[in-house]
Amino acid sequence: xxxxLFVASLALSLPALAADHxxxxxxxxxxxxxxxxxxxxxVSFRNDDPFVHNIFSLSDTQSFDLGTYAKGETRKxxxxxxxxxxxxCAVHPExxxxxxxxx
Amino acid sequence: MIRWRITAHVPTFVAAFALTVVFxxxxxxxxxxxxxxRGAAVFSKYCVLCHGANGKGDGRAVSxxxxxxxxxxxxxxxxxxxxxxxxxxxxxMGRSAGMPAWNGVLSEEELAxxxxxxxxxxxxxxxxxxxxxxxxSR
Numbered sequence: 001x002x003x004x005l006f007v008a009s010l011a012l013s014l015p016a017l018a019a020d021h022x023x024x025x026x027x028x029x030x031x032x033x034x035x036x037x038x039x040x041x042x043v044s045f046r047n048d049d050p051f052v053h054n055i056f057s058l059s060d061t062q063s064f065d066l067g068t069y070a071k072g073e074t075r076k077x078x079x080x081x082x083x084x085x086x087x088x089c090a091v092h093p094e095x096x097x098x099x100x101x102x103x
Numbered sequence: 104m105i106r107w108r109i110t111a112h113v114p115t116f117v118a119a120f121a122l123t124v125v126f127x128x129x130x131x132x133x134x135x136x137x138x139x140x141r142g143a144a145v146f147s148k149y150c151v152l153c154h155g156a157n158g159k160g161d162g163r164a165v166s167x168x169x170x171x172x173x174x175x176x177x178x179x180x181x182x183x184x185x186x187x188x189x190x191x192x193x194x195x196m197g198r199s200a201g202m203p204a205w206n207g208v209l210s211e212e213e214l215a216x217x218x219x220x221x222x223x224x225x226x227x228x229x230x231x232x233x234x235x236x237x238x239x240s241r
Binding site for chain 1: 148149152153163164166167168192200201203204205207208
């Protein structure tokens with residue numbers, strides 16, 4: 001019974017172990033060049049620029065489009081697959097960085 | 104005497120030739136240029152992601168869009184409309200919010216040039232279609 005309770009509480013607490021990685025967009029640049037993350041982690045894209053960004057990825061590992069958002073807004077992505085995720089900005093083509101997602 | 108008259112005009116011919124080499128791109132009022140000029144460069148940098156290299160709405164980010172990017176080669180919109188939608192974005196014009204507002208990203212000059220280039224894509228497509236129909240009728 002105790003073992004069962006222990007395992008149950010461990011399973012329930014696992015999502016709480018997922019990390020949130022904050023990546024800022026400032027001066028048309030991401031605050032990181034590469035990011036090491038784990039399955040289930042979230043990446044919070046925070047726009048610290050005085051103009052909009054549109055963050056997206058077309059990677060086979062995980063594709064997403066966060067849409068256009070303004071200064072002060074943060075948009076999140078939960079990393080759902082292992083592999084390499086190349087992140088770009090549709091408004092500023094020179095902005096790129098890579099997320100390496102592991103178990 | 105005739106030889107002297109011809110040689111007197113040589114500098115003029117040389118200058119005229121030099122100008123055509125230095126400025127090969129003549130921009131017409133309808134935005135059509137021989138090679139697109141700066142408008143094409145802006146388009147290539149910012150627009151091909153969604154609209155594709157030829158403006159047909161088949162860029163690599165198409166799969167992410169809820170509403171397909173416009174096929175600019177068949178767009179019936181005026182040049183003035185295109186300037187506005189590039190400046191304000193699709194949402195502000197009652198179209199897809201997938202089209203960002205480029206005001207603040209592009210200078211007014213770049214905005215005008217890329218709009219003229221985008222407008223010329225339809226003219227080029229129509230010209231190509233006319234040429235094909237002429238060849239086909241021969």
